[in-house]
Amino acid sequence: MDISHLVDKLNDAQRQAVTAPIGPALVLAGAGSGKTRVLTHRVAWLVEVENVSPQSIMAVTFTNKAAAEMRARIEHMLQLPTAPLWIGTFHGIAHRLLRIHWREAKLPQSFQIMDADDQQRTVKKVLKALNLDEERWVPKEVVWFINAQKDAGLRPNNLKSEGDFNREQMIKLYAAYQDACERGGMVDFAELLLRVFELLRDNLDLQAHYRRRFQHVLVDEFQDTNAIQYQWLRLLAGPEGNPFVVGDDDQSIYAWRGAKVGNLLQFQKDYSRLKVFRLEQNYRSSGNILKAANKLIENNSGRMGKNLWTQGNEGELIKLYSAYNERDESDFVVNRIRHWIDKGGKRSECAILYRSNAQSRVFEEAMISARMPYKVYGGLRFFERQEIKDALAYLRLVHNRGDDTSFERVVNLPTRGIGQRTMEIVRDYARANACTLWNAAGANMQALGSKGGIALHGFMLMIEKMEQAIRELPLHEQVDHVIAHSGLLTHYRNDKNGGEARIENLEELVSAARGFNADNTNAAEAGEMTPLAAFLSHAVLESGEGQANDGEDCVQMMTLHTAKGLEFPMVFLCGMEENLFPHSRSVNEPSGLEEERRLCYVGITRAMKHLFISYAESRRLHGMDSHHSPSRFIREIPSELLEEIRPRIQVSRPVYTSGYASSSANGYSSSRSSKMVEDTPNGIKLGQRVRHGKYGEGVVLKFEGDGSHARVEVRFERQGTKWLMLAMAKLETI
DNA sequence: AAATCAACGCTTTTT
DNA sequence: GCGTTGATTT
Secondary structure, eight states: OOOHHHHTTOOHHHHHHHTOOSSOEEEEEOTTSOHHHHHHHHHHHHHHTSOOOGGGEEEEESSHHHHHHHHHHHHHHHTSOOTTSEEEEHHHHHHHHHHHSTTTTTOOTTOEEOOHHHHHHHHHHHHHHTTOOTTTSOHHHHHHHHHHHHHTTOOGGGOOOTTOHHHHHHHHHHHHHHHHHHHHTEEOHHHHHHHHHHHHHHOHHHHHHHHHHOOEEEESSGGGOBHHHHHHHHHHHOTTOOOEEEEOGGGOOOGGGTBOTHHHHHHHHHOTTOEEEEEOBOSSSOHHHHHHHHHHHTTSSSOOOOOOBOSSOOOOOEEEEEEEEHHHHHHHHHHHHHHHHHTTOOGGGEEEEESSGGGHHHHHHHHHHTTOOEEEOSSSOGGGSHHHHHHHHHHHHHHOTTOHHHHHHHTTSSOOSOOHHHHHHHHHHHHHHTOOHHHHHHHTGGGSOHHHHHHHHHHHHHHHHHHHHHTTSOHHHHHHHHHHHTSHHHHHHHOOSSHHHHHHHHHHHHHHHHHOOGGGSHHHHHTTOOHHHHHHHHHHHSOOTTSOOOOOOOEEEEEHHHHTTOOEEEEEEOOOBTBBTTBTTTTTSHHHHHHHHHHHHHHHTTEEEEEEEEEEEEEEETTEEEOOOBOHHHHTSOGGGEEEOOOOSSOOOOSSOHHHHHHHHHHHOOSSOOOOOOBOTTOOBTTOEEEETTTEEEEEEEEEOOGGGOEEEEEETTTEEEEEEHHHHOOEEO
16 A cells, blocks of 8 residues: 555654554644644544544544644545544534533533623623622632633532632532523533533443544644543543644643643553654754744753754844834834835735734834734634624524523613613512523513513514524525614614624624535534524634635734744744733743743744844833833843844934933943934934925934935825935935 | 713733 | 723713
């Protein structure tokens, strides 16, 4: 048999992992060492060489994106339909199992998944029902407690108060919250995993069935698994199974949400037959970048040990830029990107990475004034937008009357005379009779005032009518109908601020429904879900990234966390300052600091050829000017790998704020003596209005260099800001 | 029920 | 400093 296509393009280490005899395996894969390649080739190897049935393979990832990518690559390799393989996220696969086994899992068939927002609302509702003060029991913290317990695989009755009143109350809240979820047939994200775990643990028939079926479970990004995910995996694979996991302890950056790097070690203990493979050859970054990453990460303790190397050349040094302030930093980045574009590079090859989302703002402003297309990743996702959630709530209510969260959300949206008074009566009744809000509203008509009662009746009638009306329609028309007939559309049309964008999003929801292929999702295949039901689950599980790719070549902006798994020819690591990165809330604990360092490691290893590190000596943060020293991580990179760049002989400075400008000269230039020069030879000053033959009128923002190399930056009214050679441009002062 | 105001808080994020 | 959220006002 010809297996060359499976192994030809692999290096030794990769090949050993891919062709390992069937059995448990751990692949420690450094950044850029081809771990996805190993994973996909392993699947192909199992199918083509070991004659494993695709049906008995499950591949688990953390994000939908990774799952889709893996499926595409496997499909490409196998040249076979990949439907029989289970490929998905932990949550997606758990969901699929629960849709099949809802009865055994003691769930209503119509159970709904709640997102973080729904969860918080439910907690607030519970707090209110128990008459507890939200100041004392902060909903966010309660949610956090509940999720942490579920992530650890613990139910309220597994928990002890340990004489701690606070904890005791939290446990009670957890129990009350769980009751509320059960009543409404709601399942939160952590519950998906916990339910499936319990299902397999307590139902030995099912356990045996799935162990027999899935002899080959493969896991990507194993270092990000939390306690319940690992227990889930062990239960599914069983002691005789052959889990094949890939991970990198140095890229564990999610401990703060429950990921346990320790699972890597535990895995080695739990499977004595385990074979360990190390992938250390890096195909992404040039030598200097790798050296920097290796040296940095050496400062962490308790690593499994790994040293990345490359056959490629050293490449450039890492450029270090010390900016005067955050504006200067963003200007610097924009200029370097512009330079890159001028030399024929793409904007999408450039990534601006930062520690926290708030930092994107300054860069966005700089990009806008430079007319440079950009895209910021993160922030509000499509399915998390208010108007989308409103529409989905209507759809959910149409699909399932028992969905209290949705009921609460839209009962008075748009306002239809069902105020707090009316709802309080309904809620009380529901609480007293342990029934859903819908049933309470239906049963309790006489207790309501006539006004509220009639309005409520009208609302319920509307929902019923919508269900009738859409019964025979294709999915996207169902969505369209509900948006129009619920009154949402008119409501947002009348909203003067921001309403237009909302309408557009609602229209986008209709086209998302049109493009939604229920057959593609794991859920639909599992049971007789209606397309609507499948779409609703899809909407919660899949946050709606990847739709708005309009194809324009854009500079990429995102947090370091978001950048994991990606690579770019040119990377800017910005805001490298103490208290920002490492973040002030992480520096006190050694484990927190080490996670920050791993985050920095992730950032450095995103870069293929050009890496820029920058920090600002002064930065406006939370409305205050603060001065931070350069990040300790810069010092941990050997200085011979760094090249400080000071492109400006002149200090660029804000034009209109004069008091500010004078301090900049002292604060900034350290090595070279730079005298402040106010005038250019032509008598052009900063802030001077000028006229250009082609670009029209503008204002001089900066200038650099002297003699024949003198350049000025001018902001033109119509053409944006441009750098001009003074000797060539023939500027006329106005 | 809409509009306006004060208070808060401010890492990282997927599902 | 800004955006969100809850409370208060009309």
